[in-house]
Amino acid sequence: xxxxxxxxxxxxxxxxxxxxxxxxxxxxxxxxxxxxxxxxxxxxxxxxxxxxxxxxxxxxxxxxxxxxxxxxxxxxxxxxxxxxxxxxxxxxxxxxxxxxxxxxxxxxxxxxxxxxxxxxxxxxxxxxxxxxxxxxxxxxxxxxxxxxxxxxxxxxxxxxxxxxxxxxxxxxxxxxxxxxxxxxxxxxxxxxxxxxxxxxxxxxxxxxxxxxxxxxxxxxxxxxxxxxxxxxxxxxxxxxxxxxxxxxxxxxxxxxxxxxxxxxxxxxxxxxxxxxxxxxxxxxxxxxxxxxxxxxxxxxxxxxxxxxxxxxxxxxxxxxxxxxx
Amino acid sequence: xxxxxxxxxxxxxxxxxxxxxxxxxxxxxxxxxxxxxxxxxxxxxxxxxxxxxxxxxxxxxxxxxxxxxxxxxxxxxxxxxxxxxxxxxxxxxxxxxxxxxxxxxxxxxxxxxxxxxxxxxxxxxxxxxxxxxxxxxxxxxxxxxxxxxxxxxxxxxxxxxxxxxxxxxxxxxxxxxxxxxxxxxxxxxxxxxxxxxxxxxxxxxxxxxxxxxxxxxxxxxxxxxxxxxxxxxxxxxxxxxxxxxxxxxxxxxxxxxxxxxxxxxxxxxxxxxxxxxxxxxxxxxxxxxxxxxxxxxxxxxxxxxxxxxxxxxxxxxxxxxx
Numbered sequence: 001x002x003x004x005x006x007x008x009x010x011x012x013x014x015x016x017x018x019x020x021x022x023x024x025x026x027x028x029x030x031x032x033x034x035x036x037x038x039x040x041x042x043x044x045x046x047x048x049x050x051x052x053x054x055x056x057x058x059x060x061x062x063x064x065x066x067x068x069x070x071x072x073x074x075x076x077x078x079x080x081x082x083x084x085x086x087x088x089x090x091x092x093x094x095x096x097x098x099x100x101x102x103x104x105x106x107x108x109x110x111x112x113x114x115x116x117x118x119x120x121x122x123x124x125x126x127x128x129x130x131x132x133x134x135x136x137x138x139x140x141x142x143x144x145x146x147x148x149x150x151x152x153x154x155x156x157x158x159x160x161x162x163x164x165x166x167x168x169x170x171x172x173x174x175x176x177x178x179x180x181x182x183x184x185x186x187x188x189x190x191x192x193x194x195x196x197x198x199x200x201x202x203x204x205x206x207x208x209x210x211x212x213x214x215x216x217x218x219x220x221x222x223x224x225x226x227x228x229x230x231x232x233x234x235x236x237x238x239x240x241x242x243x244x245x246x247x248x249x250x251x252x253x254x255x256x257x258x259x260x261x262x263x264x265x266x267x268x269x270x271x272x273x274x275x276x277x278x279x280x281x282x283x284x285x286x287x288x289x290x291x292x293x294x295x296x297x298x299x300x301x302x303x304x305x306x307x308x309x310x311x312x313x314x315x316x317x318x319x320x321x322x323x324x325x
Numbered sequence: 326x327x328x329x330x331x332x333x334x335x336x337x338x339x340x341x342x343x344x345x346x347x348x349x350x351x352x353x354x355x356x357x358x359x360x361x362x363x364x365x366x367x368x369x370x371x372x373x374x375x376x377x378x379x380x381x382x383x384x385x386x387x388x389x390x391x392x393x394x395x396x397x398x399x400x401x402x403x404x405x406x407x408x409x410x411x412x413x414x415x416x417x418x419x420x421x422x423x424x425x426x427x428x429x430x431x432x433x434x435x436x437x438x439x440x441x442x443x444x445x446x447x448x449x450x451x452x453x454x455x456x457x458x459x460x461x462x463x464x465x466x467x468x469x470x471x472x473x474x475x476x477x478x479x480x481x482x483x484x485x486x487x488x489x490x491x492x493x494x495x496x497x498x499x500x501x502x503x504x505x506x507x508x509x510x511x512x513x514x515x516x517x518x519x520x521x522x523x524x525x526x527x528x529x530x531x532x533x534x535x536x537x538x539x540x541x542x543x544x545x546x547x548x549x550x551x552x553x554x555x556x557x558x559x560x561x562x563x564x565x566x567x568x569x570x571x572x573x574x575x576x577x578x579x580x581x582x583x584x585x586x587x588x589x590x591x592x593x594x595x596x597x598x599x600x601x602x603x604x605x606x607x608x609x610x611x612x613x614x615x616x617x618x619x620x621x622x623x624x625x626x627x628x629x630x631x632x633x634x635x636x637x638x639x640x641x642x643x644x645x646x647x
Contacts, residue, residue: 055545057541057544057545084547084548084549085547086547087544087545087546087547088545088546088547088548089547092545092546093542093545095538095541095542095545097538100537100538100539101538101539101541101542102539102542103539103542103543103557103561104539104561104635104636104637105560105561105564105634105635105636105637106557111542114543114546114547114548114552114556115546115547118546118547118548118552119547150636150637150640152636152637152641153640166546170547
């Protein structure tokens with residue numbers, strides 16, 4: 001079966017007066033129906049840009065090359081009008097900050113039913129019925145009354161649930177969640193994660209989860225893509241994350257997760273600053289300048305090497321099956 | 326919302342009191358009196374020299390409380406205005422001030438009101454066109470013309486309008502008032518300078534709205550430019566616009582004084598200007614306070630519109646982070 005979403009060799013560059021920004025550089029990704037993947041990376045790693053490129057919601061100063069196939073159709077080749085028919089219906093998005101991503105002066109009901117209205121799927125009245133059902137599913141009490149409330153009358157966690165319900169109203173095949181829990185506190189974050197995962201399973205949707213939090217990614221996703229400097233550093237199954245990881249960057253990330261138990265030691269961290277992708281890229285590995293395993297070969301850009309079917313990595317250390325535990 | 330209105334009304338009363346005190350103070354502080362200004366050299370003594378009977382002078386003094394301390398005089402003006410007992414003015418002793426106002430005020434009010442409505446609508450339309458076509462020639466042309474309108478003072482605009490439409494093309498009347506068509510040029514002359522700044526404001530406000538996160542959500546839901554502008558951004562960008570409409574109103578109402586003069590309209594503006602020139606104390610007080618009340622009522626309406634447009638103001642009385 002062909003994957004639901006298949007991205008190959010995707011590059012995104014932003015042009016400004018001063019310099020070119022190399023946001024995404026030749027990314028490959030695939031997601032099967034009913035599966036969940038996570039894209040993990042620091043700020044500026046290009047993780048959100050990838051998904052905004054899939055939705056084709058980037059500003060006009062972005063140039064996108066490569067292929068993004070949704071159900072076999074390359075969405076990058078579609079005219080804007082055809083693209084609009086996909087957005088909100090075939091693929092929907094949940095944004096990071098629910099507070100600013102909802103219009104403060106319209107009721108959440110009016111905003112929730114918009115995907116159905118835009119795609120002529122139902123009358124406003126019927127759409128509101130669907131919205132009530134969905135609000136109930138995502139755990140908003142008194143959904144019928146809450147429909148007439150404004151975003152400022154909800155708490156952050158509730159609003160994120162409303163956003164999820166809004167994204168699901170037109171029954172999309174692909175749900176993209178761009179750091180949906182980052183702005184929430186930890187307990188609420190867990191609730192929203194469980195909810196997202198549950199809805200994804202029930203509906204058999206494909207889910208792309210964009211986050212900077214490895215722990216969250218490991219909980220939600222089947223496959224994890226670790227991005228740095230606009231490249232995928234490592235693609236690994238969530239179940240193998242702690243045991244089979246290869247890339248020194250990913251190792252650094254895993255080690256820098258604080259532990260609650262055990263003796264208090266100094267928290268290991270990755271030295272240096274995230275690479276600047278403005279103006280140009282280094283010839284070699286983008287992570288080389290911060291890497292403690294760096295050697296001569298790192299002056300050349302590493303290929304993306306498959307280790308197993310679900311595991312691939314961009315690092316010279318993996319060449320020839322060398323796996324450093 | 327109810328508390329919001331009560332609060333606004335309270336502020337209005339406070340502002341009214343301040344305006345009346347300041348007007349009274351300035352009026353009294355300005356050199357000269359009605360008598361001096363009407364070539365009578367001033368004072369009771371001088372009036373006797375000019376053969377004005379002392380009885381008349383005394384009744385004059387008594388009627389306007391000219392010998393009483395300032396707070397008594399002030400009190401009588403204030404009481405008279407609030408209870409709508411405007412009395413007579415010094416300049417028009419045979420005509421009750423109330424009838425004078427009834428005869429002239431509706432025209433001025435109509436002028437200011439239509440200018441406000443027309444100006445706001447035109448500004449919104451131009452602002453939306455410019456914002457939707459951001460950074461194209463449509464945008465820059467619209468904004469250039471708008472700026473031109475602001476840069477040229479309204480009395481120059483008025484004269485150009487009179488020349489073009491009244492003298493060259495002869496399609497619109499330029500003097501006097503005999504019907505609605507006499508409103509067109511004065512309103513245009515008032516509106517053009519206002520539109521310049523307001524449409525620019527509207528443009529920037531709409532562009533800002535169009536770049537906010539919730540507009541990305543609209544596109545992500547499958548909406549297009551039309552849904553983004555008319556379904557979401559327009560209404561939200563009206564909020565900051567409305568804030569500047571208030572102060573513009575005051576300017577508009579004051580602008581009517583010049584425009585009425587230019588177009589020979591028998592409005593309140595002339596009465597107001599004359600009263601100030603002649604030191605006609607009662608008329609100055611009444612007309613200034615009347616203008617103040619109109620501006621405050623219009624501002625109240627603006628604020629109520631604000632509450633109508635923004636549920637946060639309606640429901641909790643303020644907007645967080647603004």
